[in-house]
Amino acid sequence: MRARSARRTEASRKSRPRRWVGRGHRLQVSITPDLERLLQTSQPDEHNLLQDALATILIQTIDILEHRTIELREHTQLITASGPIVINPVLYRKVAYDPVNDFAPVSQITCYQYAVVVRDASPIRSLQDLVATAKANPGTVSYGSTGIGGGGHLAGVLFEQLSGAKLIHVPYKGGAAVWSDLLGGQLTFTFEALVTAAPMMKSGKLRAFAITGAQRSPTLPQLPTLAEVGFKGYDITQFQGMLAPAKTDPAIVEKLYRELAKIGKSPDVMKRLGEDGGNELIMNSPAEFASLIKADLALYGKLIKDANITSD
Secondary structure (H helix, E strand, O other): OHHHHHHHHHHHHHHOOOOOOOOOOEEEEEEEEOHHHHHOOOOHHHHHHHHHHHHHHHOOOEEEEOOOOOOOOOOEEEEEEHHHHHHHHHHOOOOOOOOOOOEEEEEEEEEEOEEEEEEOOOOOOOHHHHHHHHHHOOOOOEEEEOOOOOHHHHHHHHHHHHHOOOOEEEEOOOHHHHHHHHHOOOOOEEEEEHHHHHHHHHOOOEEEEEEOOOOOOOOOOOOOEOOOOOOOOOOOOEEEEEEEEOOOOHHHHHHHHHHHHHHOOOHHHHHHHHHOOOOEEOOOOHHHHHHHHHHHHHHHHHHHHHOOOOOO
């Protein structure tokens, strides 16, 4: 009994995401060891383990050091949000990896959007009202984000470019401070992920004008897109996706993708990542995910360059 217990403890330890912490910029990832080993069997229990591992991994955030080489061993996959892959490489002067050549995209697992929100007591009643106020009173309309170069900041940069309004960006160290100042009236508005915006809209603390993606979200289908309300070409979303080491056998990449596509249809995963997490499940192909990464790198690279944003 003691030997079996020790084996279970060791297996549990190996299956948990590993954590690296160091100085420098943060790369938010979660590492899942040897998922391919699970895929080589078709036993229902192991398939369920993989489902649970995926659902658990995607709701964890692990900080690891960007300024050390990331060595993904064979049969080790990386699940990450879009920032480390498509924003950091064009924001920072140097990162320790190449987002295109060091990884083999497996699948974009989810997509999430931002809502443009104001506090309920705000006198601003529409996006056109917001833009008109910013143009009539330069230096008075502000929005907060969780940091320079983050998704919320760049959403504001694109809004400035398409609207012609000059906005004040106020970076914070965390979302709680943004909410505090927005609700307190120190900020005019912000771009907030739907998973956190929706409950505050329901409670009457916030009003939302639009969402940032090209299509309406199943989470809040009543909200129009920014493009629908006059800001043609506006489209900013974030992803969570799986990547493998660059030299991974294409057959293994394809097998991982097919398995992920099956998992995405699981009611438990759909609830945890979709309904509860405010995400849209995508599960696209390796080629489609690779194209998205390149397109997002170009989008954010241009935004950052045009706005002269630096990480310093």
